Amino acid sequence: MDAVSAERVVGRAMADADLAEVLASRPLHVVAAGKAASAMASAFAAVPHLSIRQAIAIGTHRHEAMPSSVEWMASSHPFPDGRSETAGERALAVARAVPSGEVLVVLLSGGASALMASPLDGLSLADKIAATRVMMNAGADIHALNTVRRHLSKVKGGRLAAACVGTTVTLAISDVVGDDLNAIGSGPGVSDPTTWLDAATAIDRFGGPEHPDHVRALVRRGVSGGIPDTPKPGHPALGRARAAVIGSRLDAIAGAKAAAAARGYHAVVVADAIVGEARESGPAWLRQVEALTATVGRPVCVISGGETTVRVTGRGTGGRNLEFVLAIAERIAGLPGAVAAASIGTDGIDGTSGVAGGIVDSTTMARARQAGLEAPGYFLAANDSFAFFASLDDVIRLGRTDTNVGDLQVILIEQR
Template sequence: MGAERRNHREWLERWFQAALTAVDPARCLPPMLPEPGAGKTVVVGAGKAAASMAAAVEANWPGPLSGTVIVPYRHAAPTRSIEVREAGHPVPDEAGVAATQRLLGQLEGLEERDLVLVLLSGGGSALLTAPAPPLTLADKQATTRALLRSGAPIDAINTVRRHLSTVKGGRLALRAHPARVVTLLISDVPGDDPATIASGPTSPDSSTPEDARRLLDRYGVPCGTSVAEALDRAQLPPRPDDPRLRRVSCHVVAGAQAALQAAAQAARAEGMTPLVLGDTIEGEAREVARVLIGMGRSCRRWGAPVPPPCVLLSGGETSVTVRGSGRGGRNTELALAAALAAEGIPGFHLLCADTDGIDGSEDNAGAVVDPASLARARAHGLDPWAYLADNDSYGLFKAAGGLLHTGPTLTNVNDFRALLIP
């Protein structure tokens, strides 16, 4: 690796680390803790950051605690009194069903004087697994896989999930009634809507089962007999005016914007001009890649919207319509598509990563590309266009170099992209 290339990648990784530090639960959660209640405090939650959030609560809570949180495999963190259970993600499994039943058992017999502290982050939808009758776990797994491959945005996916569950869409809060419920959220969704984060288990929901049916049809997801029957039998989730939610509150403690602003500050300290394009960018990963590179070309040619040396920062959640049989999450696919869009243009360096450290279901956070990425791939006998068509960005970058590995970060504010134009 040449010194210049190494220096650019080091810059990008430092800015990514600054973003992660800004949304570390140990830093952002304690100032948002509520006052203790007169009764007992029960902590429940789910998501990729749930264990580190629970650890932050324990480190800053003045009294006794109990409860259960659910995290994906390899996302546990040490806790003293809050139980951490691991389960499958992004496709639910038997461990998730058992852990959810354990968590719901913590909410039985509560009184008005008690406090339920709910810790939610991205990933909670798959981990909180309580299929609505007559669905089986296998039904939920098949529907989840189809939704994830369909290219549907996260708000559409979670709308369907809410109507196929007995715990999402405000139903968890009903289990805790009449206790006071305070939900702290680390947002992984564009717009930071509590009803979408982890499919809103403590948030009111104005959607209907018919909305779920329309979304399944729009994205070509088969509505099997069990799914159709579950939607026919589904009761409406609690509405915003439901009196049982009167003592329920939700607070976002961290989101993508905080991460992007921290990265911008770090880039500015390195002499770069940062421009935050937004924290709510959605769309097909390949299309977002082309737009991003187009903006970079404008910066280089016209000095607009900012002149080099600069870095364009963005977040949100892209999607991938899977048509091939390869490996790779949305960030790794975006990186490959961006490298192809920028081919022949000197001086582009791009980091694309999921802030949870796991891009899709692979072992990498994302990928880093530079002006020589495609040449290295071709030197290994690889055809980048063919790999993109097969949705095999992971395979290309594994062979040619460029994968970014962080391991689970124990936080999650979704996609992070930094396009450096020196």
Template sequence: MSPEELLQKMFAAAVDAAQPRHCLPAHLPPAPAGRTLVIGAGKASAEMARVVEQHWPGPLSGLVVTRYGYKVPCERIEIIEAAHPVPDQAGLEAARRILALVQGLNADDLVICLISGGGSSLLPLPADGLSLADKQALNRDLLKSGATISEMNCVRRHLSAIKGGRLAAACFPARLVTLAISDVPGDDPINIASGPTCADPTTCADALAILRRYAIDVPPPARALLESGAGESIKPGDARLANSETRMIATPQMALEAAAAVAREAGVPAHILGDSIEGEAREVGTVMAGIARQVARFGQPFEAPCVLLSGGETTVTIRGDGRGGRNVEFLLALGVALDGHAGIHAIACDTDGVDGQEEIAGALLAPDSLERAWAHGIRPRDSLANNDGHGFFQALGDSVICGPTLTNVNDFRAVYVGAVASASQG
């Protein structure tokens, strides 16, 4: 098996490990005495809803919202598609309908909430006084600012009528069980879809500090909401959350462990460096190149051959006008730093099948990638400066395109380091 084949097989295993059909059924709660209502949002929510339908022993109804192109057929749960990563009117209407569905429930009823990555933009119900246009403008600015996912979600929670525990409060006194697929570093449920069913310890002041930190132009209604404290979310200890629990059914770590098992079965040691690595994608790529070089040259901290695995969510501060995403930015920076180092191959993909805003999961890097780019008249450093990772790897025919995976445990990165080179190799 070639290094490229092994890396692609590992990515497929990582995605498969997070499929709802594998990880959801064991977490379903017992049927209630009253009604069962299914709601949710995220890139995996439609597939999660289908699995709930297939395994639920009694009647149920509900509504979930997912990204355009991620809809799957369900018989009793309505599926609505909306925009990601910048919200649209369809998402706003879906959020309104979900909030209306949970009104008037009683203590005998059960709400199953299906939450996965992408839910923040798919539930864009602005707080009183804000418009969808305000939310869209802030989302665009946050996405290109370089803010971390936790920082972005802190702002979103305090400008929302449904996030930051507000959906859970609306479900009270019904029992609420949230089944979550984590796409965030640390698996903190308040950061998965901005925590619509979770208590939020952060504050309006925290959100304002983040907006100042990244010099983001705040619409006057949003600033007034935050400065007045009227945007405070549901806090820990709120009595309306007493009947609520969250079950994490799939995480980045689970996906990395599945990929590591594939490598080991192929006779290649695999080492998980972390499931929650953050930072600028190009800087993470440069650091990972230094680790791979140390392995190749000195056998430290691991003997080669081996695979170095990592997950999490890096960020990209947009400087150019190219076509890219976090994973191809990481991979291009890795390639530039490795400069054609023999025996080192890599893959970096988003487990939802979309890196950035294109239907491209990520790409593969080979020792000859830079050489082939130059032969095409492409300057790798210029592509990196222009945030043009997709343009770079597409020109080489090395993009990874798998279509919607119907799950999402965020970024998957694997670096294969071949046999130890001589100490003179740089």
């Protein structure tokens, strides 16, 4: 977590001479939004020689070091509420107040899509929330979700930058596989390559007729040309914008690899991002781990990152990381040596569970049988993975971490 802390990634960003020159030479207006907003705003405010005229932070929790000069706006995640709408309008007001020749700095992290919301005219926040719920329950990935979110919003998809006549600089901590700046927080400070037709396709694929009538009607109007599309590359305001990812899963993986090596493990990194349905990705990941470590000395630590999804059909409590490790519990029990595997959300929150993730080891299934628990498949069918791990005290509790770079998986394999 230290490798992707707000303080560390902001410090690395300011080591870029070109960026530092832009930020140190002009008055700045700051909008921080996302799960790491308060920590990022605090770290940015601590950088010497910056002229910050105004700053707001929109997030889930306030960082203890955030100065009183930063306006704090507590908001809602994973679904927006009235606070999110107020925060979105406030962010637009800050952007519109930036004079020509000054800079709007957008400090962005995962979660900003829900935390900073401002629906298009003719659409209620309730309609937008309902559409997001329908898509999430249908198993939509973050790219499909953000395509729709961008098109239903006044602030996303480059519309925040378009409201600013000055320069926009976006510095982002990425929770998105591939570090696509259009997907992080739904890209308020960058041009949007997706179209109304892409949004319509996503609506049809994930939920279709279950979406509110107002949402479907508005998207149809957009497709027919009745509503302007999001700003595209070449838009005048976006020509004044620049953006960079300053922290990602690769930084977290590098930090974990260094920590494992320092503890005497042979550290191996899975190159590809871990994606897909959690209960399917877990077993596939474990097979890959077995192949990668077949000729590696013990003890060995394998590290990976990414972000899986869960299709919700049950009424239980859980999350993608908990389902990921629950799906491999039975196989882990049959592996030679002493084995422990964990998967966590780096923001400290996994789905609806309230914990970061879970851990399985060579003894998990034996302990589960002794506790009288049903087989993992029972809990997976009910989307109730938290109940399984909580019964064994094998959940991982990190609390709010002040960062968010997706999920991290680690497996340790030792000789008995």
